[in-house]
Amino acid sequence: MTAGINEPLKDKLKAQLNLFYLALSFFTRLPVPKKMHYSAALLNKANRYFSLVGLVTGLLLGFTYVSFNSFLPANISILLTMGISLLLTGAFHEDGLADMADGIGGAFTIEKRLTIMKDSRIGTYGAVTLVIALLLKYTLLLELAKQDSNHLLLAIILAECLSRAIAGSLISSMPYVSDTEQSKSKPLAQAQSSSELSLLLLIGVAPLAFYSSEVIFTLLCVLLAFRWLFKQWLMTKIGGFTGDCLGAAQQICELLIYLTLVSYINNDIFAGIAFTGHIFTGVTG
Template sequence: MAKASDNLTKEQTKYGAFKYQLNLFFLAVSFFTRIPVPKSTRYSAYLLNCANRYFSLVGLFLGLVLASVYLVLGQIFPVDVAIIITMIISVLLTGAFHEDGLADMADGIGGALEVSRRLEIMKDSRLGTYGAITLMLALVLKFQLLVNIAHVGNIELITTLVLASSLSRAFAASLISTLPYVSEVSSSKSKPLANKQTVSDLLMLFAIGLIPLLLFSWLVSVALLCVLMFFQLGFSRWLKSRIGGFTGDCLGAAQQINELLIYLVVLAFLY
């Protein structure tokens, strides 16, 4: 902890506190999306590890972009067409980063009994039966949920898009602070994110992720947090029992499942 604190102090002293934090945000954007960032953005494993505090801010930004895209498309196309195009743009913006994690986790945990074999399958770039089925069902469910929310109203859909994009990432990234990292660091996509989070990182993650809840009633907010916390507890225990901790793929899977849970809860209250 002292070493991390020393590194932080040196970085902030050298570049200034604001520029340092802005650099971390750009690193988070470059890691979690395909959106270009300034060429002057500094990179190191330590900096990228610190950048996980802005996971939910990246989600907030993506949610605002997708909400804007849907508002424009909704004026041109029917609801279902506008939503499917918005989903395609979402995948293009992130490079299917989280969807890939969901599919890989399903393949790994569903395709083997031994922990070492499960981790080996997760690293395989090929898509298996478990991953294909899981990804297909997740995308179909997401589409249906968004269409039904949109039929209630455009305001309901755009606020839910922003909330789901931000809050799902806050809960997913918080797994770093509660579970040990179990994959081979040298071959992992989440290599720089494998360390424990600091308390300030975790607070920043949720402070940003919770902002969109201000757009919802207290009852919906409480229900959402209860459902997500209950899932987080169960998912953490499940991962611990299946592979002994988390991998980068598990973080992506957690984001996708949390996003679906948010849509489900919101839709339940709308109906």
């Protein structure tokens, strides 16, 4: 009797775990069980776990930095951690940022922009955008590391997780416009239910619990303002979103999170993150 009652719950847990594995396999190079079930429909449902994938990569990158920093200077440790990040994801989101920059920057019609985005070659707009993004990320991470390791580690986890939540939430409010027969990002999620969106955002904002209310408010205002502006811009330029646009949104959100945290530190508003017991608490100066 008990086994019969638990069986449906066990099946549901297996189904959710399978969706997580699908999201993990799509966005990272991390190994997943071979018995994982795949279909375009299942991958579409896996969008609820995009931010959870970010939590996993954030924890791995935090551990990577600590490992390197145990015998190397902070600047070298950050550069190596960024390299591991690119290997971990296959530069998936960076590729999206570069492709979006090439497509929207290099054409004047929606059709031409979408065609350029599908081209695997990188152009001037994409190369310049990518170089600036990587340099800015390195500089911001170095500024955070100057405070202490707690600042940097928590910032990495937050940025990896929350940036994917904001980017993934665009699926719920914009049409998918890429040609699914040719898009490099197919079969990325093209629809999102309210429950999927809720779980995505709930996981995404979880690391904010370790920050002060002032920092949380500022970060959410910055990210929501970006989301609204980015959505309007994409609707004007291509009439919706593509997988490349979601990758670009993730990269931009990640940079905005680092920029906001560095801004607080630079203005002596956010003095530090102190470790007390098992929790990080924001300390204002």
